[in-house]
Amino acid sequence: MHIGIDVGGTNTDAVLMDGTTTLAGVKHSTTPDVTTGIVQAIEDLRSMHPFEGGQIDAVMIGTTHFINALVEAKRLAPTAALRLGLPATKALPPLVDWPEALAQAISARSYLAHGGYEFDGRPISPLDPDELRAHAADMKANGIRSVAISSVFSPVNHDLEVEAGRIIAEELGPDVAISLSHEIGRIGLLERENATIINAALRELASEIVDGLTAAVRKQGIDAQIFLSQNDGTLMDEDYVRLYPVATFASGPTNSMRGAAITSGLETCAVVDVGGTTADIGLLINGFPRETANEVKVAGIRTNFRMPDVLSIGIGGGSIVDPETGEVGPESVGYRLTTEALVFGGSTLTATDIAVAAGRAEVGDPSKVAHLDPALVSKVLARIAERVAEAVDRMRTSPEPIPVVAVGGGSILLPELLPMFGKVHRPENYAVANAIGASIAQVGGEIDKVYAIEPGRREEALSEVRAEAVDKAIAAGAAPRSVAIVDFDEVPIPYLPGNATRIRVKAVGDLDMAV
Known part of the structure; x- marks a missing residue:
């Protein structure tokens, strides 16, 4: 058996499922602290259909914690936005289109540094480690606890984001959270950068909420693994939520x-x-x-x-x-x-x-x-x-x-x-x-990259990407035999050298309850 929970603005819904069969379903008013409502919903399920904690294989939760925190501008971490792109992009600095109240809520500071790529993969300028260390020193002096790093055209090449993240982490220490834009958004600098800043501002809260949800479920004697549902209808485990809380928004x-x-x-x-x-x-x-x-x-x-x-x-x-x-x-x-x-x-x-x-x-x-x-x-x-x-x-x-x-x-x-x-x-x-949807959510693996496809190797290259997506879904906890490709896009990019093609593959499968 497994439990599905969906936390809404008005009600917290919960279902007890045996496969795709609904054994019990309850609707409980959402409490101001949300977690209490989850505890009460599980208690209501147990009263309708008694079960022992050891009988539960997994708990799937859909929550509004993170989107509510952003909308209400509460419990957000002091955040810095670091963009790699100088001497370009100075006209529109990070946070340029943010509402003033939200920028103040995250004690926002923005920084521009050299780096980034042109659309064809050529570097705009080399990374300057000393420049980054100077920015990091200013971040530390201003109490920054989370950093969002974005580089121009990082979906094409994210090497500079990774290197900048390493340098900033060395300077600020292990307690500062680093979010990299190529892991969160698509092509489109300002939009991708904004999504990364939001993610960075929510990182501290993500750990608090995951710990709170875990404690609420464990209090009911349930030791099963906890998953949260994400925007595309698939599941993510607790560790993933701590890194990418924005993935829960929808x-x-x-x-x-x-x-x-x-x-x-x-x-x-x-x-x-x-x-x-x-x-x-x-x-x-x-x-x-x-x-x-x-x-x-x-x-x-x-x-x-x-x-x-x-x-x-x-x-x-x-x-x-x-x-x-x-x-x-x-x-x-x-x-x-x-x-x-x-x-x-x-x-x-x-x-x-x-x-x-x-x-x-x-x-x-x-x-x-x-x-x-x-x-x-x-x-x-x-x-x-x-x-x-x-x-x-x-x-x-x-x-x-x-x-x-x-x-x-x-x-x-x-x-x-x-x-x-x-x-x-x-x-x-x-x-x-909605709670049933959370309970039957599957595990996904997605690949979205730009590949240089050699002449005559197209089918082989596509097969490799599909296999990579399947392997990613299995690694995330999907039962191997249940995994299937549900979405595939292949878009040639004529302005990149080497017969470049953007390929996006999504594979999903049922959660492997035996893991």
Whole structure:
């Protein structure tokens, strides 16, 4: 057996699974410290379906800890941004487009140094070790505890980033965390640099959170390995999370979409995940979320790490309803739903109250919403259906019909027939689909590099890259026989010498529970 947990802004969902069979599922209010909610969710699972700690093979967690810390600008480490690129790139220094409040929250300091590469692989300028040591001395004097290093065109050649990281680490000591941009983002200097700075600012918090989650699970007598779900729907172990906390940012929507796939049996569909605060709409292609091709803004910062293509609208079970206009959201009572909604004795009209008044949900005290005007109730529900249908229509890439799957506790707000799309599929255990998605997440291995392919060796080179991706997935904990290639891109780069080609291969497999 294994446990899947998904921590949302309003609810913490947990499921006890035996393979792909759901033995028990619970929904618990997210607590302000998050970890307490996880402990309580596991206790609720145990009361529904008793189990011993030794019977659990793995615990998979999707968490909003890191994205919340960035959005709230709290618990971030003093961070330095070091860019290798002089004499180029001086016009737009690191952190140039950051919101002032966030830059202050990380006590940001930026540095420019010589180094970097042109797009064709030629060096811009040689690395200057003395220059780097002088920068490191200034970092130490200003209490910097985490450093983000980015080099111009490091995805083409990352040697200078690695060397600069070694020099900075020597000067600042082992307690300072170093993040390198070629390990985090794609081509696109400012976006890749921003993603690396965010990662660096979260490194200290990552260790605290992983330790806290581990302690919470161990407190329940569970000694199984703990995994966190990442943006692409695959799992990462505790050590990986400590190094790359940004990889968890979109785990919530990803888990919901993967859970929708397994519970509905549909591998290509539109998924509408209605939670307590937002409705997240995404497309599943062959069982995995479609990746966004655009830059991703996180807390107002442009980044370019891999994220699912998700459209979020401010509609959820905790959304505040204007009784005069019938408009819903985007403001929400969030995890305070059980104290502020009318059906729970509160004074705020929420979408959950509307659902109870319409007979779509049985929670709280229905008598507390009996006074609501039926016309208002119908108007609000129609408005919700209209806005969700518009969002799904914006996400699809062709006029062809596409099935719509509704998951999440807030999906009771949606009608049986959605405008433009017809029947809404609401699978079994839809309310905890996100936790199911976390529990059935697979292990991945990805290769994204520029290769010089010799004439006549194309097929051999591609086979080697595919094998490397498979080996990487197995090394990450995938059962060897279950690994398959799920994504492959081959893009010739005409401006690089040596018949250069960018190759991206992604392999995934089931978690090897025997490890």
